Amino acid sequence: xxxxxxAKSLEQSVFLKLEEEILNGELKxxxxxxxxxxxxxLGVSRTPIRAALHHLAEEGLVKIEANRGVTVVxxxxxxxxxxxxxxxxxxxxxxxxxxxxxxxxxxxxxxxSVELSEFYIRKRDAEHLKELDTRFHxxxxxxxxxxxxxxxxxxxxxxxxxxxxxxxxxSDRLEKSVEEHREILSAIESGNAxxxxxxxxxxxxxxxxSVLSAVEKQ
Amino acid sequence: xxxxxxAKSLEQSVFLKLEEEILNGELKxxxxxxxxxxxxxLGVSRTPIRAALHHLAEEGLVKIEANRGVTVVxxxxxxxxxxxxxxxxxxxxxxxxxxxxxxxxxxxxxxxSVELSEFYIRKRDAEHLKELDTRFHxxxxxxxxxxxxxxxxxxxxxxxxxxxxxxxxxSDRLEKSVEEHREILSAIESGNAxxxxxxxxxxxxxxxxSVLSAVEKQ
DNA sequence: GATTTTTAAATTGTATACAAGAATACAAGT
DNA sequence: ACTTGTATTCTTGTATACAATTTAAAAATC
Numbered sequence: 001x002x003x004x005x006x007a008k009s010l011e012q013s014v015f016l017k018l019e020e021e022i023l024n025g026e027l028k029x030x031x032x033x034x035x036x037x038x039x040x041x042l043g044v045s046r047t048p049i050r051a052a053l054h055h056l057a058e059e060g061l062v063k064i065e066a067n068r069g070v071t072v073v074x075x076x077x078x079x080x081x082x083x084x085x086x087x088x089x090x091x092x093x094x095x096x097x098x099x100x101x102x103x104x105x106x107x108x109x110x111x112x113s114v115e116l117s118e119f120y121i122r123k124r125d126a127e128h129l130k131e132l133d134t135r136f137h138x139x140x141x142x143x144x145x146x147x148x149x150x151x152x153x154x155x156x157x158x159x160x161x162x163x164x165x166x167x168x169x170x171s172d173r174l175e176k177s178v179e180e181h182r183e184i185l186s187a188i189e190s191g192n193a194x195x196x197x198x199x200x201x202x203x204x205x206x207x208x209x210s211v212l213s214a215v216e217k218q
Numbered sequence: 219x220x221x222x223x224x225a226k227s228l229e230q231s232v233f234l235k236l237e238e239e240i241l242n243g244e245l246k247x248x249x250x251x252x253x254x255x256x257x258x259x260l261g262v263s264r265t266p267i268r269a270a271l272h273h274l275a276e277e278g279l280v281k282i283e284a285n286r287g288v289t290v291v292x293x294x295x296x297x298x299x300x301x302x303x304x305x306x307x308x309x310x311x312x313x314x315x316x317x318x319x320x321x322x323x324x325x326x327x328x329x330x331s332v333e334l335s336e337f338y339i340r341k342r343d344a345e346h347l348k349e350l351d352t353r354f355h356x357x358x359x360x361x362x363x364x365x366x367x368x369x370x371x372x373x374x375x376x377x378x379x380x381x382x383x384x385x386x387x388x389s390d391r392l393e394k395s396v397e398e399h400r401e402i403l404s405a406i407e408s409g410n411a412x413x414x415x416x417x418x419x420x421x422x423x424x425x426x427x428s429v430l431s432a433v434e435k436q
Numbered sequence: 437g438a439t440t441t442t443t444a445a446a447t448t449g450t451a452t453a454c455a456a457g458a459a460t461a462c463a464a465g466t
Numbered sequence: 467a468c469t470t471g472t473a474t475t476c477t478t479g480t481a482t483a484c485a486a487t488t489t490a491a492a493a494a495t496c
Contacts, residue, residue: 008284009449034477045451050478051272058276060366066226067457067478082364085315089307146300148278152370227479252447263481268448285448285487 010044014052017042022061022074023162029074033062059155075159077215083156084208088201090153091137095184095200098143099193106143107189113139114185117178129174130165136181140188140200160211167211176206228262232270235260240279240292241380247292251280277373293377295433301374302426306419308371309355313402313418316361317411324361325407331357332403335396347392348383354399358406358418378429385429394424 018038021027033053035046042049053070056062063073075083102110113136120128137157141150157164168174180203187196236256239245251271253264260267271288274280281291293301320328331354338346355375359368375382386392398421405414 011449036477046478047450047452051269054269054272055276058273060369068459069477079366082366085311085364086308086367086370089311090304093303093307146303148297148300148374149304151278152304156366229479254447264448265480265482269479286489287447 010048011051011055014038014042014044014048015055018052018056019059019061019158022056022072023159025074025162027072027074029072029076031072033070033072035070059159061159075163077212080160080163080211080215081208083160084204084211087153087156088204088208090149090156091140091204092197092201094140094144094146094149094153095188096193096197097146097149098140099188099191099196101145102143102188106139110136110139110143110185110188114178114181117181121175121178126168126174129178130168133164133168133177133181140184143188163211163215164207166214167207170210170214173210177203180206228266229269229273232256232260232262232266233273236270236274237277237279237376240274240290241377243292243380245290245292247290247294249290251288251290253288277377279377293381295430298378298381298429298433299426301378302422302429305371305374306422306426308367308374309358309422310415310419312358312362312364312367312371313406314411314415315364315367316358317406317409317414319363320361320406324357328354328357328361328403328406332396332399335399339393339396344386344392347396348386351382351386351395351399358402361406381429381433382425384432385425388428388432391428395421398424 018027027033035049035053038049038053039046053062053064057064057070061073061075062070064070098106113132117129117132117136120132134157138154141153141157144150168177180199184196184199184203187199236245245251253267253271256267256271257264271280271282275282275288279291279293280288282288316324331350335347335350335354338350352375356372359371359375362368386395398417402414402417402421405417
């Protein structure tokens with residue numbers, strides 16, 4: 001099969017495709033990948049495959065051993081706790097910074113995302129809600145005005161994508177989550193950095209609880 | 219103890235060389251790099267150059283625009299504050315985790331690093347002290363038992379290498395720093411996670427103050 | 437002279453060929 | 467049966483050739 005081609009470079013497409021396959025579990029943990037087989041399977045040469053694999057290695061999704069090859073690492077439940085522990089601190093920091101720095105435009109986007117979420121809650125439209133959840137957090141990353149923080153959090157956020165979907169299936173979690181977003185938004189709107197920090201930290205903590213209970217039920 | 223496996227591939231060497239040149243300021247911010255010129259200057263083909271550039275882009279030291287090339291980004295003073303702000307939270311977290319999880323081996327390494335530092339303070343050997351400072355922090359990163367935290371902090375730590383050297387030239391900072399390391403070690407030894415967190419956070423905060431005053435004096 | 441169009445050069449993106457290292461299979465010796 | 471040495475094969479690492487895109491420069495039009 002040829003890969004989806006909406007990204008500008010083959011490397012990008014290969015990266016996205018492999019990332020997707022790893023996060024979906026199509027490529028299982030421990031599985032070893034060879035550049036040749038990927039090359040023939042995806043219908044592109046080894047060059048973009050190599051670049052994509054290196055990119056994945058940077059994100060920690062695969063492990064490259066010199067002259068020995070690539071094995072899938074994936075995201076384990078331990079990683080999940082590790083990531084949420086980091087997020088708890090860093091998203092708190094991002095919210096705090098956003099409360100002080102946010103631009104009118106970002107603030108407006110943030111309001112829109114919360115209001116839309118409240119709309120879709122009434123519609124019981126889980127698909128849109130998941131998307132809006134991601135958008136809410138990403139706006140805050142950007143609004144922190146700290147590009148490195150943005151980059152780190154975006155990456156962590158992507159790596160737990162699959163698990164987040166799971167967590168939002170826990171009953172009442174969607175509603176709770178939107179309520180918490182609303183409170184965080186209020187704190188940011190009123191420039192209350194301390195409160196924004198505290199609320200976001202507790203929001204991530206609740207999300208972790210929810211994810212873990214969802215994982216256990218599987 | 220893990221052996222320092224020196225650059226076995228050309229890509230690695232190129233990466234290290236370019237990283238060094240960027241952090242040293244030999245390659246200035248805003249400068250644009252072409253694969254060909256780097257290839258002929260460093261005497262290797264474009265393939266490892268490309269890989270190294272992508273790696274540098276992942277770390278944020280250069281910026282790659284599709285089909286347009288690579289420009290040096292480097293680490294600005296704004297980045298410096300951004301990085302220390304992140305470190306304040308994450309190294310606190312790492313110390314906290316270390317206080318609960320540290321292995322006998324890591325603890326022993328940590329003690330060694332502090333004792334050696336105290337030795338070199340008496341000898342007034344700044345070079346060894348800088349090296350030991352790095353080692354102290356890296357042991358804690360590892361001892362957090364959170365590989366992602368380890369990776370994020372290691373990368374941030376590397377990116378401010380040049381500035382850190384500067385900060386340790388501020389009078390009394392070396393002594394102060396070693397004293398603070400000793401206190402952090404005590405907290406970790408006694409498993410006092412709360413205290414380890416608090417002390418490390420304040421340690422990084424002092425380091426930032428010191429870096430900023432050193433930068434201003436330049 | 438200014439502006440658009442065309443053309444050429446430079447540069448990145450991709451494919452492929454070749455070299456080097458590692459894993460595997462197998463034979464010989466004990 | 468087990469180890470050891472060797473040859474073969476497989477896989478990654480690197481170099482180079484080619485394609486596609488972008489920048490610039492020159493030519494043409496107004």
